Amino acid sequence: MKHINLNFGLNIWYKALPIVVGALLYGGVANAQSANPVINNIVTEETGNSQLESLAHQLFDGIGPRLVGTPQMKQANDWAVAKYKSWNIPAHNEKWGEWRGWERGVSHIDMISPRVKSLEGTQLAWSPGMGKKTVTAELIILPDLADSVAFQQWLPNVKGKFILISMCQPTGRPDYNWTEFATKDSFDRMKAARAAQTDAWKKRISKTGLTNKTLPVALENAGAAGIITNNWSAGFGVDKIFGAYTKIVPTVDIALEDYGMLYRLTESGSSPKISIHCESKELGVVPTFNTIAEIKGTEKPDEYVMLSAHFDSWDGGTGATDNGTGTLTMMEAMRLLKKYYPHPKRTILVGHWGSEEEGLNGSRAFVEDHPEIVKNLQALFNQDNGTGRVVNIGGQGFVESKDYLTRWLAAVPDTIKNRIKTNFPGQPGGGGSDFASFVAVGAPGFSLSSLNWSYGSYTWHTNRDTYDKVVFDDLKNNAMLAAIMAYMASEDPVKTTNTKTEGVKWPAQTKATRRGGLDK
Structure with a gap:
């Protein structure tokens, strides 16, 4: 297990990074006391008042699977917008294409x-x-x-x-x-x-x-x-x-x-x-959407931190772990941030992408349609490989990623951070999930990769991908991690620099399919 370097140098802001002074475990989820009140409140809220089980019931049991082009996909888009608005977070559905209904x-x-x-x-x-x-x-x-x-x-x-x-x-x-x-x-x-x-x-x-x-x-x-x-x-x-x-x-x-x-x-x-x-x-022919929510930045509103997860699924089960758990992790992280960090320095966005299963189409369309966001992206954190707690983060081939990701991870409670292996600079992801849509254009998108929990055989695209497979303690872990990383990235006084590692073959940008399942 790789431990994070806690040497922050002489910068005053880094000296102010939170130091974990104690930890109490509830079911394997950290409830840590931090010197930073925002982080402390995030941890306390998630360990004592998590909304994940309620959200999971509403999405998986109530709406069900979210195959692109189905009424359930649009129902889920509308549900997410309404849920964000109930938390006083502006949200909207953004059309990016059309699909066979x-x-x-x-x-x-x-x-x-x-x-x-x-x-x-x-x-x-x-x-x-x-x-x-x-x-x-x-x-x-x-x-x-x-x-x-x-x-x-x-x-x-x-x-x-x-x-x-x-x-x-x-x-x-x-x-x-x-x-x-x-x-x-x-x-x-x-x-x-x-x-x-x-x-x-x-x-x-x-x-x-x-x-x-x-x-x-x-x-x-x-x-x-x-x-x-x-x-x-x-x-x-x-x-x-x-x-x-x-x-x-x-x-x-x-x-x-x-x-x-x-x-x-x-x-x-x-x-x-x-x-x-x-x-x-x-x-x-039916329209297809990404659901986007925003907490507007105060000091640098035109720089962006993004949380990311695909919203669509196959429909043999209810799409619980692919990628309902990633979706709910990011929704819960946004709830935590709005409650305890309502005025971020940078704008914090969340993207719930459509048609990832057919080729990352929603996120690829977003990258094409929003160069102003991609150009000013501080970092994007994506989660999409099942219900397990995050245990791996790689630098996606960006030379400086070790510096800033290490700084941000330092603020995460030890009970979460010390389980995470890091790999710098790592290799750029060419596919697999939506972070790759951003990496392909040189933007800092990172995968929060989780434990397997027999994902490949039992829940990935299967008839058994259902609510009962969700491990909520691990989701709480991930919601705290995502919220804290977004907070730290927003607060960082330095805009990230993202130099591509020399000698690494970089994946090419692939255009989104914007008319799917339809005869030419």
Whole structure:
């Protein structure tokens, strides 16, 4: 664990930086007494009067997932504006583009033969609906054919059938479970068999002459009743849920446990039948927004400190940890700052970005539309990798980042600061999250990178990304950190200098996609 250098030099302002004189832990969250009243009040408020659980309930349980182009995304934008205004923080929704409007409806998926069983599954985003009708049909597995000619000859067989186009996984147990309980020989055999099966399935797809994107379209054009997939996320009961490519018939991801059962029954000749009813609405072209809130600066109002998190999500779950937790961290940090630092030296902005999941589009549009802010940016702090407490901050390739980030981190209570590893000057981020939109144009955007909490397998873009996965003690930690870093960056008498490290290949700026999911 890297500790922060506390040598502030002779500058009088740095001598006034807060010194932690005591700390009391509540559930792993610091409640520290500081010589600086602003920092002390931030810590005391967050440990004793956090609003995070209430905000999480309203956003995740009440509004739910926030897929770009859906009514729920706009509902979330409006909710955030209203919430900020209730805290006396000016906020607005800023249009940056247009998207294919779509709204998810009810889904029912049942096996009716050879026995009756309700199945766990999710209609993929932007999947065509079925109106009020229910379709019952047999299943057919995409066969292993010789080549694209053989595939075209086989294609008429799909008419009126649901088509299974994903590999049947050999195990639904994650590897860590095998590591704990299996013999080494058993685990090795399973991994070898799975690798061979995975490779064979990729070849099965490629021999059709199509791709994972174009295959569903060919099947629906041939009269398939629907496309059945399984995109397992390598954990118990968890699947990745992305978007559909079909435009006529539904595409449904069925959970591994049920998908495997259907696959095996079909493969053994049991001729299972399933019944699917999926509703959704096409809403035409809808506007897309970023939600921006502001605490106006008093001494240097035309210099900016920014907090940052993307607001949109995929919609297999409720988008709780990707990126609801980052969103609420920054909302709570703004609440704390408004309450205890209402007249900052520099203007403090928060950006809640739209369509990050489709390519950082909201933040890229902001960078394009607001050169006056980007040019005068003191620093931006972004959080977007799950519910864990922040443990890594890198300098994003900026030579001077070590100097100013170290100064600002020095004010953070030890119970938060001493868990954070720093890396200077670090490498510039070319993607991954919205800080990269700013780094690409040479602006100081930094990622507050958090502990994993099995994020990659269990909550990142999955059907299990829900309220119950949130670790609120870690979110409190992060809200305090973000608020204190924004406060310190605002108070710093020196404007940051951001020289790019020599010899480092800098990522190129990518333009925002401002019309998404729409035919050209």
